[in-house]
Structures are given as structure tokens and as C-alpha cells.
Amino acid sequence: MNGAFESLAAQLADVGRHCYERGWALGTSGNFSAVVREEPLTLAITSSGVDKGLLEASHIVAIDAQGRVVQGAGTPSAEAMLHLAIVRSRGAGAVLHTHSIWSTILSDAVTDGSLMIEGYEMLKGLDGVRTHEHRERLPVIENTQDWARAVPQLELVLRDNPGAHGFLIRGHGLYTWGKDLAEAKRQIEILEFLFEVMGRKRGMVWQQ
Amino acid sequence: MNGAFESLAAQLADVGRHCYERGWALGTSGNFSAVVREEPLTLAITSSGVDKGLLEASHIVAIDAQGRVVQGAGTPSAEAMLHLAIVRSRGAGAVLHTHSIWSTILSDAVTDGSLMIEGYEMLKGLDGVRTHEHRERLPVIENTQDWARAVPQLELVLRDNPGAHGFLIRGHGLYTWGKDLAEAKRQIEILEFLFEVMGRKRGMVWQQ
Amino acid sequence: MNGAFESLAAQLADVGRHCYERGWALGTSGNFSAVVREEPLTLAITSSGVDKGLLEASHIVAIDAQGRVVQGAGTPSAEAMLHLAIVRSRGAGAVLHTHSIWSTILSDAVTDGSLMIEGYEMLKGLDGVRTHEHRERLPVIENTQDWARAVPQLELVLRDNPGAHGFLIRGHGLYTWGKDLAEAKRQIEILEFLFEVMGRKRGMVWQQ
Amino acid sequence: MNGAFESLAAQLADVGRHCYERGWALGTSGNFSAVVREEPLTLAITSSGVDKGLLEASHIVAIDAQGRVVQGAGTPSAEAMLHLAIVRSRGAGAVLHTHSIWSTILSDAVTDGSLMIEGYEMLKGLDGVRTHEHRERLPVIENTQDWARAVPQLELVLRDNPGAHGFLIRGHGLYTWGKDLAEAKRQIEILEFLFEVMGRKRGMVWQQ
DSSP: OHHHHHHHHHHHHHHHHHHHHTTSSOTTOOEEEEEEEETTEEEEEEBTTOOGGGOOGGGEEEEETTSOEEESSSOBOTTHHHHHHHHHHHOOSEEEEEOOHHHHHHHHHOOSSEEEEESOGGGGGSTTOOOTTOEEEEEEEOOOSOHHHHHHHHHHHHHHOTTOSEEEETTTEEEEEESSHHHHHHHHHHHHHHHHHHHHHHTOOOOO | OHHHHHHHHHHHHHHHHHHHHTTSSOTTOOEEEEEEEETTEEEEEEBTTOOGGGOOGGGEEEEOTTSOEEESSSOBOTTHHHHHHHHHHHOOSEEEEEOOHHHHHHHHHOOSSEEEEESOGGGGGSTTOOOTTOEEEEEEEOOOSOHHHHHHHHHHHHHHOTTOSEEEETTTEEEEEESSHHHHHHHHHHHHHHHHHHHHHHTOOOOO | OHHHHHHHHHHHHHHHHHHHHHTSSOTTOOEEEEEEEETTEEEEEEBTTOOGGGOOGGGEEEEOTTSOEEESSSOBOTTHHHHHHHHHHHOOSEEEEEOOHHHHHHHHHOOSSEEEEESOGGGGGSTTOOOTTOEEEEEEEOOOSOHHHHHHHHHHHHHHOTTOSEEEETTTEEEEEESSHHHHHHHHHHHHHHHHHHHHHHTOOOOO | OHHHHHHHHHHHHHHHHHHHHTTSSOTTOOEEEEEEEETTEEEEEEBTTOOGGGOOGGGEEEEOTTSOEEESSSOBOTTHHHHHHHHHHHOOSEEEEEOOHHHHHHHHHOOSSEEEEESOGGGGGSTTOOOTTOEEEEEEEOOOSOHHHHHHHHHHHHHHOTTOSEEEETTTEEEEEESSHHHHHHHHHHHHHHHHHHHHHHTOOOOO
């Protein structure tokens, strides 16, 4: 397992610094994980409280299915429970959480429980989407400081939105995932692009 | 032909990464081509599905006038048909397609089939334009997933807009071209600048 | 004291150039300090009139509790009086002042003496904040060119807002602080992120 | 003169690439000059048609008071006449012209012939300004393609606005100057910052 863990830890650190540079994980915000092995489930994940601009492979720990650290030094984020729930529900190989300006604004502006995105060519960058006529519905869940308790509700949301490629937490940011880290990273870029388009459009006065 | 192809492949990879860094070709969006030779027509073009932030010369293929790969490994984008149509219609030496925030927004906001830009000094960066009093009319065509079928319509649009330096695809982005790659790259910068000016102006409350 | 001063001078120069690159300290704007020792109080602080994009350790001077230079060549900013007042009132180990687009705009827009920020997960990046339900109230003080005279008023504002993690000067920017430079730098990023969220939200037309 | 010319040419190329990277001189837009000697007047200035992202010292020519090239290869911009007029009228040692998004937008929005900026601390970065209570009035002149003919009118504008630190050309951008290149560059940053503040404020809905 060690070789796989070390390789993923280095890749997660790269992804984290990339997100920091884009302004999607300022300060200690954001957290990132990838599945090291499935049986028994082992997840490489950023430890809590690290400045993402300074993220190194040594800041990544491995946890088991109950969220206990099995390798590396550090405490996983309280949100590790969300990562584990997404891996279980979606069979994801990697889970990325960013905390950008536009996802914060849009998650706060939604009033009916989900953000709808449709008609954009960029949607084709999402896994399995073949046409810009796709309608992506991203659920928005309420923020909390008790994620262990909120996991059952998240599992219902994921079950009720089988086509969703991510979800938003109100005032908090985006979760997305993929079969591997490269796919999850591509989806982060796609969704952040679409959030910026939608956010900037809302600021417009449409009369030319 | 090989020397010319290899040189253009390296230049196209540079242009592609530059566009990625500017946020104009995130994820796998955007595609870029340049004419290797005219007789028989051979076009160097980005292959499909490559992350433009990681674009290398080895991701460029050469295609013939029917879009068949004649050199390099990879599948050209379905939009290769658009590149070939532009080369035929305009005698272009290079064709660039970007997918920026502002071109996405403006292409979606246009209601009468074209985006009009006039009065800006920056227009003089477009090929053959000598005064800021120039009126640039960029046609907006509808997006589709069947470009082979849409080519005849595009050819009509290009014929009906002989002065246009580019066109927009709704919700999808910009195509522009030039006699060579340097001119096409300069036009990308000029047009993206003007899109940002026009997009930001629309967000303004004009009373001081 | 020399080793500590030299180390802090180098760190302050790094922080200053970082802020310049983010656009938070253009030209000669912004100033940055850290406590070298507490007894007698000695503060390392940027000297006045230096382009922050070119900031070097040699541009940092040490001053005493009265603002007199005790080490290094240069004149401390007139705002050194604010830094000393914050160190005294809050027991801070580092004080950072940035001058960003969004803090300038928001400080000017506030009409009731303080900027209220609440409900955002990012607030948890502020020292001692454990929940997004935190309500941060940043006082806004009027700008002046006579800071020596304005210090008593600032001390009252700090006393009346014991929970505030920073304050704004109208049309001028942000002051924040921390027990050390790393904490103060993290708070700059957190607050600038929140200013941008709030500023962009105000530009929005809320009807979807 | 040669040593002075070569040193200024290298510095002008640095300033030009810096402006390109900030998005203030995209494509071939923008032009930059500095006085090599006063008697007889010799001005180092960017030659026309150069991509500012690729600007090198070899793209700088020296011209005399009539705009004739006296050193280097290349054609000076038609706007060299403006640079010479500013040097004569203001005794400037360096003149910088940028072409940013915000200066383009604001120059186009002004309806009464000048842009007024007041109350911002950042104004103190302008030469001789000692307080944020300063009121800066930047004249806006109409764009033209015949600068040789427009020079007398510009000279009147400069004479009628003796306190102005720059002027705008409608839909075209900013001219500012300083006793040397460092001062002119600082003023570019100060004015571009203030344009962005004013432009973004106009996009705001002031009700919180």
C-alpha cells in the first residue's frame, strides 16, 4: 500500500496548491482525498489546519472507513466523513472540496435547494455528459459544524440526485468527485468556470 | 513536411498553454490549428480530450482536407470540420478556438444573431482595421453536437459576413483566425479584451 | 535581538511581496510589522515610501514604543502609531495593513460605522472562531493624515469592539493582526476573501 | 548618449512586459517612453506594432523633437507626437500609455469631459499629493487617428488642467508621466487601481 499512498499524497498536494493558486482554497480552506485501496477501504486525505499554499505530501494522512488515521501524522478534517460518504455512495476514486468566491456566492443565493446549470458547451467536461443540452442540477445542503450527524442526510441527497456531479454547501463551497484524481480535478475546473459564468451573468443589466 | 509540422506542433502547444493560463481554455476546452501545407491541404490540430494546461507537441496531429489523421497519434476534435471550413473559406493559415467566461456570457446574451463592437481603439489590433471607428460584427451561430452537418450553414455565415474577424458559438466560445499563428493569437487577445470590456460595461449602473 | 530582527525582516519582506502580487499593496501602499521583543517593546516595520513589489529585508526598520528607529535605515510610516496601538491593545505579535480594491470599496460603502460579516464557513479561519454562525463586526474609522492624534480614538474603538479581528479605514483599507505573522497573514487572506464575496454579491441582480 | 539610451531601452522593455502581464497592454497596445537627454531633446520610445508580451530593448528607438528616428531600427508609434507634447508641456522624464479594461470603460462612460477621483488614500501615491482629500480631475480627450493634428488641442487641455497627473483618451486608455520611469510606473499602478475601484463601484447595488 505504501507506494500507492505516497504517490497519491504527492498528487493531492499538487492539486491542493493548484487550487490555492486559483483562489479556490485560500488559507486553510478546502480538502482533498483519493482512494488508496478499496478492501479494506483506505483513503488518503489532507489533514486539518494546513495552509493550502504550503501543502506538502507530508500533510496527507491515510484513514480507514471509520475515519481513523492508519498512516501519517495529523488530524483529518471533520469533513472526512463527507469524503467517506461520497466514496461509498458514488464509488468515487477521488473527492475534491474547494471554497471559491463564486461557489460561496451562488450557494448562498439559491432559494429552492439546488443550482441548475444548462445549455453550456462546458458541461461536456463532466463525466458522461455528451451534449450541451444537458441539465445539471447541483443540490445545495445547509452548512453545519456536526458533519458526523449530517452524513445520513447527505446520503439521502446523493440518492435522490443520482445524476449530480457535485453538490454545494451553503456559504461554504463545492464538493465534486471522479473515478480518479485527474477526472475530479477536471470537474473542479469545469464547475468553477460555470459558477463564474452564472455569477457574472447575474450582475448584468441585460438591455444592451 | 515533417520539419514544418513539428515546428507548428510546438507553437500550437505554446499557444494552448498560454490560453489555459489566461482562463480561456480550461479543462479540455478549446482547440487550435495551423496549416502545414496547402497542396494537398494538411492541417496541424490539437487532438481531442487533452487538458490544455498539459498540452505538448505530441498532442498535435496532422489531418487532411477530409479530416483524416495523416500524422501523429490521437483523434482530432469533432470541431476539426470547423477549422477546415474556415481555412477553405478565409484562406487562413491558423485557426484558434477559445472558451472564455466573457465569450460564453456574451454569446448567450446576443438576441439578434450578432455581437456588434465599435468605437474602441483596440479594434485596430484586428487584421486590416485602421481606425477605432470600425464596426466589427461577429456572427453568433447556434451550438450543436453535429458539426459535420453544420458546416454548410457556417459557410453561408462566413460568406454573408465577409468582414468578420471571428464568430461566436452560443454558450460555447470564440473562433478567430489569421494568416499565421502570431496574427491569430493577437486577434484572440484583442477580441477577448473587447468581450471583457463589453461584459463588464453591461454590469454597470451608468448614473455616476 | 539581531537574529530575531533579521529573521522577521526577511519574513515581512516575503509577506509584503506576496500582498503586492495579490494586488493588495500596489505601489507604496500597505505596511507590515512584527514584534521583535516585548520588553522593551521593539517592532520590526516596513519603512515608508518603498514599492512593495520590490520589498527587501533591508527596507525593514526596528522602532521602539515611541516610534523612534532603533535599528536599520529608513523612516517608518506615519501609520507606525497604529501598529504600536494595536500591539498594546491586543497583545498582537504581528500587524498587517493591506489596501485592496474590495476593502477600499466596502469601507466607503458602509454607512453605520461597521461592516458586518456572518454566515460564511470561511469565518472559521479567524482566530478562535469555531462556527460559520459567527458574526464578525469590523469597525470602520475615518481616514486622516494625523495618525498620532487619531490614536486615542482608535484605542476606544478597539476597546468597544473586543471581538473584532480587524478594522477598516474609510477609502484606505484593512488592518488585522495575530499572535504571530503566520496567523496575521492567514487572517488577511480570510478577510480579503470575504470582502470580495460581499462586494461581488452587491453587484448582483438577485432574481435568477 | 549610448549608455543612457541602452539602459533606458532595457528599463522600458521591463515596464512594457510588466504592463502586458497585468493586462494593461495586451497585443500591440500601449506605448512607453523616457527622455535620454534634454538638449537636444532625445526620447527613447517603443516602436510600433510590437507585441508587448515579447517586448525587448531592441524594440526601442530614439527619436528627436520632431519625431524622427535617430537611433535603433523601427517606426515609432503615431502617438509619439503625444509623448513629445507631454515632455514639452510638463517637463516629464518618462511617459507611459496603458490600455486597460477599466480605463477603456471609464473613458467611455464620462459625459462631462473629465473623470473626477477624490477621497481615496491611494491618491497619495500621485506626485505631490499629501492627503486623501485631494481631488484629481483627469481630462478625457476624444480619440483620433491623426495625432499630429490633435497635438495643439492636447496642449490646451494640459495647460487648462495644470494639476492633472494624467489624461484619458476615449475608448483608448490612459497617459501618465513622471520625473523618471519609476515615478511614472508608480502612477500607472495608482491610477489603474483607482479606475478599478471606481468601475467596480458603479456595478454595485448600494442597498445592503
